[in-house]
Amino acid sequence: MGRSSHVLGFGAVIAVFVWAPEEEGHYYPGRVSRWWLKQSLAHLDSSLKSLGTSLVTKRSTDSISSLLEVVKATGATQLFFNHLYDPISLVRDHRAKEILTAQGVSVRSFNADLLYEPWEVNDDEGRPFTTFSAFWEKCLSMPYDPEAPLLPPKRIISGDVSRCRSDNLVFDDESEKGSNALLARAWSPGWSNADKALTTFVNGPLLEYSQNRRKADSATTSFLSPHLHFGEVSVRKVFHFVRIKQVLWANEGNKAGDESVNLFLKSIGLREYSRYMSFNHPHSHERPLLAHLRYFPWVVDEGYFKAWRQGRTGYPLVHAGMRELWATGWLHDRIRVVVSSFFVKVLQLPWRWGMKYFWDTLLDADLESDALGWQYISGTLPDGREFDRIDNPQFVGYKCDPHGEYVRRWLPELARLPTEWIHHPWNAPESVLEAAGIELGSNYPLPIVEIDSAKVRLEQALSQMWQNEAAARAAIENGMEEGHGDSADSPIAFPQAMQMEMEHEPVRNNPVIVTVPRYEDQMVPSMTSSLFRADDEENSVDIRNSVLESRAEVPTDVNVAENTRRDTLDQAVMQTARTNATPHFNFAVGRRNSEDSTAESSSSIRERDGGVVPIWSPSSTNYSDQYVGDDNGIGTSSSYLQRHPQSHQLMNWQRLSQTG
DNA sequence: TAGCTCTTCGG
DNA sequence: CGAAGAGCT
Numbered sequence: 001m002g003r004s005s006h007v008l009g010f011g012a013v014i015a016v017f018v019w020a021p022e023e024e025g026h027y028y029p030g031r032v033s034r035w036w037l038k039q040s041l042a043h044l045d046s047s048l049k050s051l052g053t054s055l056v057t058k059r060s061t062d063s064i065s066s067l068l069e070v071v072k073a074t075g076a077t078q079l080f081f082n083h084l085y086d087p088i089s090l091v092r093d094h095r096a097k098e099i100l101t102a103q104g105v106s107v108r109s110f111n112a113d114l115l116y117e118p119w120e121v122n123d124d125e126g127r128p129f130t131t132f133s134a135f136w137e138k139c140l141s142m143p144y145d146p147e148a149p150l151l152p153p154k155r156i157i158s159g160d161v162s163r164c165r166s167d168n169l170v171f172d173d174e175s176e177k178g179s180n181a182l183l184a185r186a187w188s189p190g191w192s193n194a195d196k197a198l199t200t201f202v203n204g205p206l207l208e209y210s211q212n213r214r215k216a217d218s219a220t221t222s223f224l225s226p227h228l229h230f231g232e233v234s235v236r237k238v239f240h241f242v243r244i245k246q247v248l249w250a251n252e253g254n255k256a257g258d259e260s261v262n263l264f265l266k267s268i269g270l271r272e273y274s275r276y277m278s279f280n281h282p283h284s285h286e287r288p289l290l291a292h293l294r295y296f297p298w299v300v301d302e303g304y305f306k307a308w309r310q311g312r313t314g315y316p317l318v319h320a321g322m323r324e325l326w327a328t329g330w331l332h333d334r335i336r337v338v339v340s341s342f343f344v345k346v347l348q349l350p351w352r353w354g355m356k357y358f359w360d361t362l363l364d365a366d367l368e369s370d371a372l373g374w375q376y377i378s379g380t381l382p383d384g385r386e387f388d389r390i391d392n393p394q395f396v397g398y399k400c401d402p403h404g405e406y407v408r409r410w411l412p413e414l415a416r417l418p419t420e421w422i423h424h425p426w427n428a429p430e431s432v433l434e435a436a437g438i439e440l441g442s443n444y445p446l447p448i449v450e451i452d453s454a455k456v457r458l459e460q461a462l463s464q465m466w467q468n469e470a471a472a473r474a475a476i477e478n479g480m481e482e483g484h485g486d487s488a489d490s491p492i493a494f495p496q497a498m499q500m501e502m503e504h505e506p507v508r509n510n511p512v513i514v515t516v517p518r519y520e521d522q523m524v525p526s527m528t529s530s531l532f533r534a535d536d537e538e539n540s541v542d543i544r545n546s547v548l549e550s551r552a553e554v555p556t557d558v559n560v561a562e563n564t565r566r567d568t569l570d571q572a573v574m575q576t577a578r579t580n581a582t583p584h585f586n587f588a589v590g591r592r593n594s595e596d597s598t599a600e601s602s603s604s605i606r607e608r609d610g611g612v613v614p615i616w617s618p619s620s621t622n623y624s625d626q627y628v629g630d631d632n633g634i635g636t637s638s639s640y641l642q643r644h645p646q647s648h649q650l651m652n653w654q655r656l657s658q659t660g
Numbered sequence: 661t662a663g664c665t666c667t668t669c670g671g
Numbered sequence: 672c673g674a675a676g677a678g679c680t
Contacts, residue, residue, distance in 0.1 A: 131671085133671080136671090266671080267671095270671060337670095337671095372671080373671085376671050377671095381671075384671065385670080386672095386673090388672095389672060389673080390672075392672075395672080399669090
């Protein structure tokens, strides 16, 4: 230990990535997501090499055993990892901590994914918030700021990995390579590219964010979501940079800039809130948060589902969005709302199906964010959209794509249709259609469901839902047990078609069989360079150089915490073992730096961060622990909720707080 | 100024 | 589409 303390007051480090996607259950990452992960890890490994170490990779079906294996092979005495808040990770990480601690390894975990830990943000009575705006207001007025981002290390002392074999990780197969090649033209994964994307955004489009954020052509979004998802840039760094800009603009009296920052931060806040909700309601990715939605009679129609995926809905905006998603793995936030709202309200398909499809196809697929998004759209949150509201793609189309450019880009078959009819071709006069070469029902579909009949059907479904709910209530009052095997309780299975499209195939070099979801049902127009952002035309950044360029001074006078027995600390293992979010690579060293230098101060806030792995009982499916607001206590203005006060009841699962 | 219409915008 | 706010009388 002594010999390495001159660098960072810290021992040798081994960075580990364990690829154990089977642990994610249904949520095996999709093709584009795996593509990103592969590039990101290569980038990370390259950076680590330039700092003096490299990434140890393990293919596993049991990440904890794999970690133990690495610990044993390297003689590591400490393990560091960052918190994740999805239910699978929470349970697994808690177990990892228990098992490794029992093996004599000192385990510490940290917050690197959020501005504040979910348990830090509570209302005046100490209870978690149930609406976003209250939550976010609180976050912005916390008595202490989110911790400042840390600088990358200058150098890492590598642990001895000579007896620790790395597995060759395979993230794609031959059939995927062709499609993946296109992705590289549009996106540059990796932490230094994430830094660039952040800088570019903050110095450019951020100023006009409030003006442009509604446009379907996504030129003004930050494009940070995949980088954030994979842990390539920390949300604290984003927050920090953006706030600095805001202070600057506020001082200049730049009202538009100030407003833009607030709106952009709100979207950062939604990402925070998604973790917060996932932590407080661990089943939020599979069950509606408002109890009565369990009784909604979803239309379990795989034909509709397929039509939605293939863009055969007859609504140009929905169609265009689905094509963009399939072709690029990306969709502007507004269009996500359009296609998912259509899915839930017009087709009335079970939202989990749509969420799963997003998971399989989005480059920034993120369980918590997507769950929050779909629940918001589905009206299953106290502050989400009213369930009985249907977004009409026609009206929304003229708002976010007023000239029809977005639709024409993705639907060349409609290219010659005048703007006046581009979002509702079914109303266009025959002569116009003819001139545009469109024959509805033949070379362009008629609406699969008319909006008006969707409204009627939705009303009926809602009254059915309330009847079902009342019946269930009555059954309970009559002394029947609230059975958890209740059909309304168990999520609708993923469609047969989706499962049939799954292929079981061994992937070369992987010691296990993986299940790869496939959808081969979408035709897309050939891609042109105009689809890609101009600034990404030159890809393949020289990673080594960018590491050198962005390397910064780091403090060298780091204390080692009292509770770390420095004499026995020869090596530490850093686990970066998530498909879900790969922690920023400088975490193990930098984080310690920050933690340790403050560990002796009296700040209870800091102390809270050091070793807490949040858990709750995974087996608990106890619905009785619900949040019950009084009739207007929950702060919603939704008339829908006022009509249905029981909507205030959120399902909650008992949370056991535990200090490590 | 209360009250009305028009506009905007949605977690 | 509807609620909230701006703007007008």
